[in-house]
Amino acid sequence: MRRRSHRGLAPAALCAGLALILTGCRTEGPVPPDAYGSGAEVATPRDRLNALNALDARVNAVGFRLSVANVELCPRTGPITGLLLHAESQYADYLRAAAREDWQLRGDLPGVAAVAPDSPAADAGLRVGDLLLSADGKPFLEGGPVGDAGFDGLSGNLARLADALYDGSAELLVQRDGQRLTVVLGSVTGCAYPFQLDPSADFYAKGDGERVFISSALAAFSPLDDDLAVVLGHELAHNILDHRAYFDEVGLARDVLGNWGVAPWELVRAEREADRVGLYLSARAGYDPARAGPYWRMLSARLPQLRMVQWGHPSAGERIQLLEGVAEEIAVLQAAGEPLIP
Known part of the structure; x- marks a missing residue:
């Protein structure tokens, strides 16, 4: 699994630590168009989501390969799936409507934002736009009305999924295009970063x-x-x-x-x-x-x-x-x- 920051917010903690390149830190509000790359079309919130999702998918895929290939060198390891999950509640107001419409997100329920190639998530047949409803029979929590962008609700659901994957796999109830289906998600051991x-x-x-x-x-x-x-x-x-x-x-x-x-x-x-x-x-x-x-x-x-x-x-x-x-x-x-x- 992967987690992503609130869309429209960048944590101030990034201002400290071991950074390769650091030219400043942005703490709140919509990011400017050049955050998406000089060639990206970002005229609308939907354009911005698509640009972010394309970058997310690349980072997720490269990160998964690095994690699996170097597991023997990592002091911290754990089960990884190749999934990148997100939720409606983590998006800022200016992106939330488009995220809900494009990916059928609801509250804190985890939705599939990206699937790394050749990963357990890919093997399970999970797709971008799938909404996860339960794991091993335990429902994920949708939460109450969505207010300010936040990560706590999704974080709790990610913890529930991690618990279900403790033995190496989990049976997921998934909503896709208005239909419900069951898939078995496996995992591999990788670097847990x-x-x-x-x-x-x-x-x-x-x-x-x-x-x-x-x-x-x-x-x-x-x-x-x-x-x-x-x-x-x-x-x-x-x-x-x-x-x-x-x-x-x-x-x-x-x-x-x-x-x-x-x-x-x-x-x-x-x-x-x-x-x-x-x-x-x-x-x-x-x-x-x-x-x-x-x-x-x-x-x-x-x-x-x-x-x-x-x-x-x-x-x-x-x-x-x-x-x-x-x-x-x-x-x-x-x-x-x-x-x-x-």
């Missing part, structure tokens, strides 16, 4: 030790799944390497100062480690590590400030040199049929 898309015009990605976040603007800027895997693999590496917990322990007043409370050379070391390990994670999932160099060149052309050394982050040039060296290292191992162990 959900991947989340946050609607924002800012360019950032973050691993906070619990989840992996990426802004919609950065996801839209990553044209190939191989490019997206470079970013998501980097943030997953931060979580696998437990960098957040380490810096919380050694940082000076990090809860107040964020990364400014940590020695910059320590942050640089962590970024280099995450670049190296993240590219291995990406390659282990079948993505092309040779895309890392061209992707970072493209990114630094879009964000010229990345060409310079920043607080706690190497310059883009240094990162490109390191990543291209790691890509060559991986290519040698692949040619020799050796396992990819970072």
Whole structure:
């Protein structure tokens, strides 16, 4: 399963932590059109939902592959299905009507927003637009009248689904196109760090030790799944390497100062480690590590400030040199049929 943030809201917690790129934080209100990518048609709420859903599906698919391929390297594992679920109650007012009409969402009931290819959810035949009514005979709660955008109701239903999947599978009652059907949803063991898309015009990605976040603007800027895997693999590496917990322990007043409370050379070391390990994670999932160099060149052309050394982050040039060296290292191992162990 995957969870997504309130549409129209980006959590302020993203302003602290181990971030690949951080150009600001948006805390409330509808996000501007450039949050959906320069080529997206976003004239109406429905256009915006479609653009977000396309990005959600990509992040969900790449995240699922990374999670399954690297389970043996992850300190935290659990059952994952390849499902991305959402609910009417999590959408802001300006998107809610379109979400309800397009996906037949009702209150807090979980609806299928995306299904990762080659996942248990795909094997079960679940489709975008399905509405989940119960799991193992226990109904999901619809909740009361929908007010402000919130996640608590859906979160409770996701917990019920997780309980049903505890033994590896769950029988779901599903509503599809006005009909009800029963499907059996299985799961596989994967890295238990959900991947989340946050609607924002800012360019950032973050691993906070619990989840992996990426802004919609950065996801839209990553044209190939191989490019997206470079970013998501980097943030997953931060979580696998437990960098957040380490810096919380050694940082000076990090809860107040964020990364400014940590020695910059320590942050640089962590970024280099995450670049190296993240590219291995990406390659282990079948993505092309040779895309890392061209992707970072493209990114630094879009964000010229990345060409310079920043607080706690190497310059883009240094990162490109390191990543291209790691890509060559991986290519040698692949040619020799050796396992990819970072």
